[in-house]
Amino acid sequence: MSQLGIDVGGTKVALRLERQDAPDGEGTRQTVLRWPEPAALGTDLAVLAEAVAAVGVDPDDPVTSVGVAMPATLDRAGRVRGWPNRPFWQGLDLGEALAELLPGATVRTADDGDLAALAEADAADCRDLVHIGVGTGIGGGIVLDGRISPGTARGSCEVGHLIVDRAGERCDCGRHGCVQSVASGRAVLRRASARLDRPVDFDELRTAWLDSTAWAVEVVTDGADAVATAIVGLCELTHPQLVTVGGGFAAGLPGYVDAVTRRAAELARPAGPDVRIAPAALGGMSSLDGAVLLARA
Numbered sequence: 001m002s003q004l005g006i007d008v009g010g011t012k013v014a015l016r017l018e019r020q021d022a023p024d025g026e027g028t029r030q031t032v033l034r035w036p037e038p039a040a041l042g043t044d045l046a047v048l049a050e051a052v053a054a055v056g057v058d059p060d061d062p063v064t065s066v067g068v069a070m071p072a073t074l075d076r077a078g079r080v081r082g083w084p085n086r087p088f089w090q091g092l093d094l095g096e097a098l099a100e101l102l103p104g105a106t107v108r109t110a111d112d113g114d115l116a117a118l119a120e121a122d123a124a125d126c127r128d129l130v131h132i133g134v135g136t137g138i139g140g141g142i143v144l145d146g147r148i149s150p151g152t153a154r155g156s157c158e159v160g161h162l163i164v165d166r167a168g169e170r171c172d173c174g175r176h177g178c179v180q181s182v183a184s185g186r187a188v189l190r191r192a193s194a195r196l197d198r199p200v201d202f203d204e205l206r207t208a209w210l211d212s213t214a215w216a217v218e219v220v221t222d223g224a225d226a227v228a229t230a231i232v233g234l235c236e237l238t239h240p241q242l243v244t245v246g247g248g249f250a251a252g253l254p255g256y257v258d259a260v261t262r263r264a265a266e267l268a269r270p271a272g273p274d275v276r277i278a279p280a281a282l283g284g285m286s287s288l289d290g291a292v293l294l295a296r297a
Helices: 041-054 094-101 112-123 179-183 185-196 202-210 214-238 256-267 283-296
Strands: 002-008 012-019 028-034 063-070 080-082 106-111 129-134 138-144 147-149 242-246 277-279
Touching (some): 002 283, 012 041, 028 041, 063 112, 063 283, 094 106, 106 112, 112 129, 112 147, 112 283, 138 179, 138 214, 179 185, 214 242, 214 256, 256 277
Parallel strands (some): 002 063, 063 106, 129 242
């Protein structure tokens, strides 16, 4: 029996195959392939089929279950409702496409942020956890009593669309003041560029942040404050044992999680829930780890 985890990203797809009965050291295989250019649904599905072959699926040891981490918004039937990075996926039934590649396998899909939270909770041996992923956008999820909340049948936990500033910038979703519109890597770099009246890339921002340059401290701290605001609100609702902060943008700025922690401590009520914050443990593979856990479920 084998399980397959798939992490579908905006630029690549990562797969991990786990064989239960394989000899030690041979039970896990992993591969990562980038989506092709020019981008189109047919070529993406061809790459997905190539990735399934590359990870070593054996017809004599069929995959029994598949867990898929998706950044796209899915409807209750598992069809893609929308995905800004790859809009031509709209309407795709990914489960149906995978069923053609892996006949007989049970396919489960969930939001990549939800699955990252599930994996972080598993890594921390923690049954009640909130996870925030700060990258190009803001993702994350909630795990309560060891289960994703609100649950895959009820939709994803869109922590990036919590409103933290009613007068804030316009978000990609059309509203104003979502934490994503303030704290995402894209938003912070946009504010830095406006502050200096010229383009600013991540490397320049990181160098200036490490040098405590005023403009960098200002724009990064604004984002960290928004993340802290979201965390404190989520803790009031869920009372988690632990909050993890990860994502490529946060991980690339030493001291970022400390800035979030300081601001959260300032915002927390004296008689409110404990707010314990730590860096995410699993790095960029947390969604894939969660997809494998979903496959095992």
